[in-house]
Amino acid sequence: xxxxxxxxxxxxxxxxxxxxxxxxxxxxxxxxxxxxxxxxxxxxxxxxxxxxxxxxxxxxxxxxxxxxxxxxxxxxxxxxxxxxxxxxxxxxxxxxxxxxxxxxxxxxxxxxxxxxxxxxxxxxxxxxxxxxxxxxxxxxxxxxxxxxxxxxxxxxxxxxxxxxxxxxxxxxxxxxxxxxxxxxxxxxxxxxxxxxxxxxxxxxxxxxxxxxxxxxxxxxxxxxxxxxxxxxxxxxxxxxxxxxxxxxxxxxxxxxxxxxxxxxxxxxxxxxxxxxxxxxxxxxxxxxxxxxxxxxxxxxxxxx
Amino acid sequence: xxxxxxxxxxxxxxxxxxxxxxxxxxxxxxxxxxxxxxxxxxxxxxxxxxxxxxxxxxxxxxxxxxxxxxxxxxxxxxxxxxxxxxxxxxxxxxxxxxxxxxxxxxxxxxxxxxxxxxxxxxxxxxxxxxxxxxxxxxxxxxxxxxxxxxxxxxxxxxxxxxxxxxxxxxxxxxxxxxxxxxxxxxxxxxxxxxxxxxxxxxxxxxxxxxxxxxxxxxxxxxxxxxxxxxxxxxxxxxxxxxxxxxxxxxxxxxxxxxxxxxxxxxxxxxxxxxxxxxxxxxxxxxxxxxxxxxxxxxxxxxxxxxxxxxxxxxxxxxxxxxxxxxxxxxxxxxxxxxxxxxxxxxxxxxxxxxxxxxxxxxxxxxxxxxxxxxxxxxxxxxxxxxxxxxxxxxxxxxxxxxxxxxxxxxxxxxxxxxxxxxxxxxxxxxxxxxxxxxxxxxxxxxxxxxxxxxxxxxxxxxxxxxxxxxxxxxxxxxxxxxxxxxxxxxxxxxxxxxxxxxxxxxxxxxxxxxxxxxxxxxxxxxxxxxxxxxxxxxxxxxxxxxxxxxxxxxxxxxxxxxxxxxxxxxxxxxxxxxxxxxxxxxxxxxxxxxxxxxxxxxxxxxxxxxxxxxxxxxxxxxxxxxxxxxxxxxxxxxx
Numbered sequence: 001x002x003x004x005x006x007x008x009x010x011x012x013x014x015x016x017x018x019x020x021x022x023x024x025x026x027x028x029x030x031x032x033x034x035x036x037x038x039x040x041x042x043x044x045x046x047x048x049x050x051x052x053x054x055x056x057x058x059x060x061x062x063x064x065x066x067x068x069x070x071x072x073x074x075x076x077x078x079x080x081x082x083x084x085x086x087x088x089x090x091x092x093x094x095x096x097x098x099x100x101x102x103x104x105x106x107x108x109x110x111x112x113x114x115x116x117x118x119x120x121x122x123x124x125x126x127x128x129x130x131x132x133x134x135x136x137x138x139x140x141x142x143x144x145x146x147x148x149x150x151x152x153x154x155x156x157x158x159x160x161x162x163x164x165x166x167x168x169x170x171x172x173x174x175x176x177x178x179x180x181x182x183x184x185x186x187x188x189x190x191x192x193x194x195x196x197x198x199x200x201x202x203x204x205x206x207x208x209x210x211x212x213x214x215x216x217x218x219x220x221x222x223x224x225x226x227x228x229x230x231x232x233x234x235x236x237x238x239x240x241x242x243x244x245x246x247x248x249x250x251x252x253x254x255x256x257x258x259x260x261x262x263x264x265x266x267x268x269x270x271x272x273x274x275x276x277x278x279x280x281x282x283x284x285x286x287x288x289x290x291x292x293x294x295x296x297x298x299x300x301x302x303x304x
Numbered sequence: 305x306x307x308x309x310x311x312x313x314x315x316x317x318x319x320x321x322x323x324x325x326x327x328x329x330x331x332x333x334x335x336x337x338x339x340x341x342x343x344x345x346x347x348x349x350x351x352x353x354x355x356x357x358x359x360x361x362x363x364x365x366x367x368x369x370x371x372x373x374x375x376x377x378x379x380x381x382x383x384x385x386x387x388x389x390x391x392x393x394x395x396x397x398x399x400x401x402x403x404x405x406x407x408x409x410x411x412x413x414x415x416x417x418x419x420x421x422x423x424x425x426x427x428x429x430x431x432x433x434x435x436x437x438x439x440x441x442x443x444x445x446x447x448x449x450x451x452x453x454x455x456x457x458x459x460x461x462x463x464x465x466x467x468x469x470x471x472x473x474x475x476x477x478x479x480x481x482x483x484x485x486x487x488x489x490x491x492x493x494x495x496x497x498x499x500x501x502x503x504x505x506x507x508x509x510x511x512x513x514x515x516x517x518x519x520x521x522x523x524x525x526x527x528x529x530x531x532x533x534x535x536x537x538x539x540x541x542x543x544x545x546x547x548x549x550x551x552x553x554x555x556x557x558x559x560x561x562x563x564x565x566x567x568x569x570x571x572x573x574x575x576x577x578x579x580x581x582x583x584x585x586x587x588x589x590x591x592x593x594x595x596x597x598x599x600x601x602x603x604x605x606x607x608x609x610x611x612x613x614x615x616x617x618x619x620x621x622x623x624x625x626x627x628x629x630x631x632x633x634x635x636x637x638x639x640x641x642x643x644x645x646x647x648x649x650x651x652x653x654x655x656x657x658x659x660x661x662x663x664x665x666x667x668x669x670x671x672x673x674x675x676x677x678x679x680x681x682x683x684x685x686x687x688x689x690x691x692x693x694x695x696x697x698x699x700x701x702x703x704x705x706x707x708x709x710x711x712x713x714x715x716x717x718x719x720x721x722x723x724x725x726x727x728x729x730x731x732x733x734x735x736x737x738x739x740x741x742x743x744x745x746x747x748x749x750x751x752x753x754x755x756x757x758x759x760x761x762x763x764x765x766x767x768x769x770x771x772x773x774x775x776x777x778x779x780x781x782x783x784x785x786x787x788x789x790x791x792x793x794x795x796x797x798x799x800x801x802x803x804x805x806x807x808x809x810x811x812x813x814x815x816x817x818x819x820x821x822x823x824x825x826x827x828x829x830x831x832x833x834x835x836x837x838x839x840x841x842x843x844x845x846x847x848x849x850x851x852x853x854x855x856x857x858x859x860x861x862x863x864x865x866x867x868x869x870x871x872x873x874x875x876x877x878x879x880x881x882x883x884x885x886x887x888x889x890x891x892x893x894x895x896x897x898x899x900x901x902x903x904x905x906x907x908x909x910x911x912x913x914x915x916x917x918x919x920x921x922x923x924x925x926x927x928x929x930x931x932x933x934x935x936x937x938x939x940x941x942x943x
Contacts, residue, residue, distance in 0.1 A: 031330050038336050045339040049440055051347070087330075095334045106341050141334065144444040148340070155343060162344045169398040207443045211340055218343045228350045231396060282440070292349065299356045 030086025034096055037078040041099050044071035048106065069110050075103040076122075090133060091141045097130035098145035101152045109159045116163070120156045127152035147198055147208030151215065154194030158219050161187035165226055181230045185238065188223045192216050192245075204253045210282045213253040217289050220246045224296060240303035243293060250290045254283045267291070313473065317466045324462040328455045335444040335452070342440065351401040354408035358390060362411060366390035453502055461502070468492055489534075532586040535593055536578055536601065543602045544571075547609045562616035563609065566624070573625035574605065581632045589636070598651045603642035604631045607655035615663045623684040630684075631655060634691035640698040641691065654707040655691070661713035662687055669720050674734045677723050678716075678746060685747045686716065689754055697758035714765050714772075715757040719750065721772050722781025727827060728789075736789050745798035749805060753777065756809040763816050773825040776816065780808050782827035787836035793844050795856050803861050808832060811868045818875040819868075831878060835871050835885055839864050842889030851897035859906045863889075863913060870917040877921030887927055888917045895931040903939060911942040 047068035083096040101123045108119030127149040133139075134146035161184045168176050176184065198212035224242045227234050270284035279287070297303065358366045369384030386407050392400045444450070453461070471477045471492045478489035544567065551559035578601060582589040591599040598606070608628045611619045619627070635641045635655075642651050666683055669676030678686075690712045694701045703709040725731045741749075757764050757777070767775030784804055788796060796804065811832070812819055819832050827833050843855045843863070855863060867885050871878045878884065892913055896904035904912070915938045919926050927934070 027330070028326060031326075031333050035333050035336075038333070038338065042337075042339045045341045045440065048341040049339070089330060089334075091334050092330055099338075102340065109344060142444065143446070144338070144442055158343055166344075169402075173397060173399060175396070175398055203446070206446050211440065211442050215343045218345055222343075222345055225346060225350050228352055229398070296350050296353050299352050 027086060027088045030083050030088075031092060033078050033082035034087065034092060034099075037075045037083060037096065037099050040071040040074045040078070041103060044068040044075070044103075044106065047071075069107065072103040072106045072110075075099050076107070079103075091139075094130055094133055094139070094142040094145045097126050097133075098142075098148040101126040101130065102148060105152060105156055105159065108156065109163075120160065123152055123156055143202070143206065144208045147202060147206070147212065150198050150201065151195055151208075151212050154191045154197075155215060157194060158188055158191035158215075158222075161185075161191065162222060165222070169229070175229045175231050176226060178230050178235070181226050181235070184226050185223045188219050188226070192219050195219075199253070207282075210253070210280065210286075213249060214282050214286050214289075217246055217249055217286055217293075220249065221289060221293055224293065228296075228300070234300075236301060236303075239297075239300060243297040243303060246290060246293045250286050254279070254286045309473070313470065317469075320466060321459070321462055325459060328458045331452055332455060335450065337441045337443055340440050340442050346402075348402065348405040348409060351405055354401075354405045357408050357411075358386070358404065362408070365407070365411070458502065461499070465499075492534075529586075531593070532582070532590065533579065535586070535590045536582060537575070539590055539599060539602050540571075540575060540578065540605060543605045544609070547606070547613070551613060558616065559613040562613045565616070565620065566609065566612050569621060570625050570628075574608075574628055577625070577629045577632060581629070581636060585636065588639070589632075598642075600635050600639055600642050601632070603652040604628065604635055604655065607631065607652040607659060610652070610656045611659035611663065614660055615667065618663045618667060618680050618683055619659070626684045627659070627687050630688035631691050634695040637695040638698045640702055641694060654702055657708045658690060658694075658710050658713060659687060661710045662690060662716060665713065665716050665720060669724075672724070674725065674731060676720050677734055677737055677741065678720055678750075682743065682746060682750070685743075686750050689747065689751045690716075693751075693754040693758050700758055700761060711757060711761045711765060712754050715753055715761075715777060716750065718765065718772055718775050718777040719753055719781055721778045723785050727773060727778060727782045727825070728786060730789070733785060733789055737785060740788065740794075740796075740801060741798045745802055748799075748802045752802060752805050752809065753781075756813070760813065763813075768822045771825070774822045776812060776820055776822060779820050779822065779825075779827055779830055780812055780832065781805070783830050783833040783836060784808060786827050786833050787840050790837055791840045791844060793847050795840065795843055795860050797857065800857055800861060804836075804864065807861065807865045807868065808836075811865075811872060815872045815875075819872060831871060831875060832868065834882055835867050835878070836864055838883075838885035839867050839889060842886050842893060845890070846893040846897065851893055852901065854896060854904075854906045854909060855893070859910060862910045866910060866914040867917060870914055870921060873918065874921040881921070881924050884920050884924060884927075885917065888913060888920050891927065891931060891934060892916065895935055899931050900935055904935070908939060908942075912938040915941065 047065060079096045079100045084093060087093055087096070104119045104123035104126060108116045108123060111119055130145065131149040134142065134149060139146060164180075164187075165176065165184050168174060168180065195212050195216045198209050202209040204210070204213075220242050224239060227239050227242065267284060267287045270279060270281075270287065365384070365386045366389075367384055368387055386404065389400060389403055389407070393404075452458075471489070478492065544563070548560070548563050551563055578589075582601060589599065589601045591597075605628070608619070608624060608631065611627075612624060631641070641655055663680070663683055666676075666678060666680045666686070669678055670680050693712065701711050721727055723734065723737060725733050764777040764780075765775055767773075767778070772778055784801060788801055788804075820830055824830075839860070843860060846855070847853060867889075871885065892904070892909055896909055912935050916926075916934060
């Protein structure tokens with residue numbers, strides 16, 4: 001008589017265990033989708049960044065290959081369809097939103113179908129949603145993701161200005177007028193200011209802060225390009241401001257490479273990547289960028 | 305455990321493990337490295353840079369082919385390569401400039417790899433996106449700030465926790481009568497609260513287990529029940545690991561070293577002492593398994609650990625083990641020693657402050673020049689005395705509103721001061737006194753003083769303006785030190801001086817405001833100093849002049865006690881004639897060696913000095929009488 005009772009009990013327990021496991025399946029599939037989205041995002045970003053790494057690249061290489069754009073699209077799909085509706089945890093949602101914001105930004109940068117504005121808007125919206133959840137940097141986890149939300153508006157702003165500059169050069173085949181340059185560089189300045197918010201929340205050696213500061217430096221470099229393209233005479237004072245800002249940006253946020261207004265950054269350690277005390281790759285990149293900016297500054301008339 | 309329970313347990317374990325694996329996977333996914341894209345850039349240098357190059361070092365590239373370079377020279381192959389493009393510059397066309405910038409970039413890249421290239425001096429235009437993949441990998445956390453444990457530990461830790469739950473649920477596991485099983489089960493049960501999956505890996509648990517086994521090996525019978533031993537080990541583990549974590553967070557390697565040494569050298573003693581002490585009153589020391597917050601045992605251990613980290617050189621080896629044992633015993637007598645902190649400190653704040661203050665004072669004394677009589681070697685005994693006295697007098701010695709107030713530490717400070725050259729302005733004093741005292745006698749001085757302070761702390765410690773130098777205790781000790789330093793024949797031994805301290809403290813208790821004047825810090829002006837010195841000087845002078853050697857040891861102490869009592873009864877008389885004590889002593893001792901040698905032995909001297917001194921203090925002219933007239937009546941009265 002005891003065996004059927006025992007069997008019934010075990011069956012009940014087994015069903016309970018199955019039910020408990022079944023409850024895990026939704027979040028698990030959501031997390032697996034997030035994993036896939038991260039893979040796509042990293043693949044796309046690798047290709048996107050490699051465009052700028054090759055000195056022998058043709059100017060046409062500046063356009064992101066369609067495969068990379070597809071991967072950013074895949075990220076957006078995965079996050080919207082398979083991650084956000086399924087994962088329970090807020091920290092995973094924040095991570096997904098960060099991927100979404102940056103992927104939409106990149107889709108906006110590489111949009112050839114007139115949908116750039118829509119993608120940029122999506123990027124801003126995703127970042128705003130994420131930033132609200134981050135509660136102004138007070139969440140314990142997702143430090144990088146919360147930093148990405150803070151950076152998105154500035155990066156989008158710069159992309160819009162840069163697109164305008166490239167349109168003048170590559171589509172209209174002319175140089176910007178002084179008024180156009182002022183408008184574009186003004187927007188770039190605003191982008192640099194937006195990105196600077198990261199420094200109020202994170203310490204200088206936080207990876208996402210270093211990334212943000214490197215973006216500021218890149219934008220300042222782009223600003224010098226725009227200013228130098230004004231013919232016949234560039235705005236010398238504005239150029240000097242750019243050079244000075246770039247130098248102080250590097251000296252205040254990338255201390256390891258030892259740059260100062262009077263001294264070039266020391267990049268000798270950058271070759272020794274295995275050395276634990278060597279500056280980080282982002283610091284080395286910042287130092288190298290500053291060298292290039294200072295080289296440009298050496299060619300134009302000296303600043304007061 | 306029956307079959308059904310085992311199956312149920314297995315299902316619960318599987319669910320628990322599955323949930324942990326999911327959590328770990330989610331955490332690791334959240335924190336995966338991301339490669340972030342860069343803001344757009346042309347990837348080219350500004351045209352002014354390229355132009356500067358082609359107008360200077362790279363001139364050959366844009367000159368007409370016929371005039372460019374030297375035959376066979378390094379640039380001859382490329383000479384005039386960009387001549388036609390250069391000639392299109394007046395078109396003011398961005399496409400032309402971009403082509404020239406690209407050309408410049410390529411030439412720079414080639415020359416950077418060629419050691420013989422003539423353009424090396426104009427390098428630096430290499431792309432800054434080297435090693436692309438590594439460059440823009442952005443981690444979720446700054447280095448060293450990721451709070452997560454390694455996934456293997458997190459999952460493995462959960463397996464360990466499940467195994468421990470199984471041990472807890474099945475009393476037959478390690479439930480035999482053998483000593484090893486007893487300690488193993490207790491140890492395993494003590495691990496119940498530990499989060500193996502999420503706490504940093506530490507060898508502490510292994511240390512605890514080894515120490516427990518050693519204790520058991522030394523003591524054949526089990527000391528306390530499994531449950532209480534488990535609770536004890538759990539409390540010791542939690543307290544130690546908490547301190548180790550704090551030390552790690554503080555970034556102070558000395559603290560960590562001190563704790564590791566404690567674990568290596570003392571842990572076994574701590575467990576042994578704890579097991580023996582708490583056996584009879586386990587709930588009193590350990591609370592119940594469900595009780596949260598610090599318990600008495602935790603408090604004592606925490607206080608000791610604090611001391612170990614603060615003064616690792618002083619609190620080490622046997623000393624700290626003995627201090628722990630003494631403190632635990634004292635807390636066993638009176639739980640108020642583990643006092644709820646009123647100022648943000650833990651419950652151990654009273655004990656911890658006591659340890660720290662005593663250690664600091666002894667260490668400061670050792671560093672002084674010349675060093676104090678009371679060396680840091682006495683730390684263990686001084687603290688043991690202090691906790692013992694405090695346990696008996698907690699209401700007086702522990703300030704409920706301010707547990708950091710340490711009356712016995714203040715007392716120690718005044719003892720040290722009383723024997724210090726600072727108070728006496730005599731650098732040779734410690735050397736003179738050091739020959740007199742054994743370690744045991746120094747401890748006896750401390751114990752005698754602490755007991756007196758417990759009776760009347762305010763009178764002995766406060767003094768004028770709360771200055772240590774003008775406190776009664778410092779002046780009393782100073783009086784003894786001064787007098788003893790004027791005892792060339794060493795008539796008082798170390799033990800005698802301890803007894804003298806007892807006499808002086810008792811006399812002071814009877815007449816505190818008359819025997820000392822705390823408006824001065826000059827010990828020599830104190831009446832007590834003058835009385836003791838007068839007696840010692842007179843006795844030493846008697847020996848110097850060939851008098852009979854009758855007054856030593858107990859007799860001398862009785863004589864001093866008698867003199868103090870007489871003066872205490874007529875302080876005004878003494879102030880009027882401060883030399884009266886010397887005169888009386890001189891007369892009696894002289895008589896004992898001469899005209900009254902037959903009548904005066906040591907007892908007779910003691911018996912006659914008191915009455916004569918009292919009369920002389922009232923009327924000094926009494927001393928004008930002859931020795932016989934002065935002493936005979938007193939001897940008759942005494943008989």
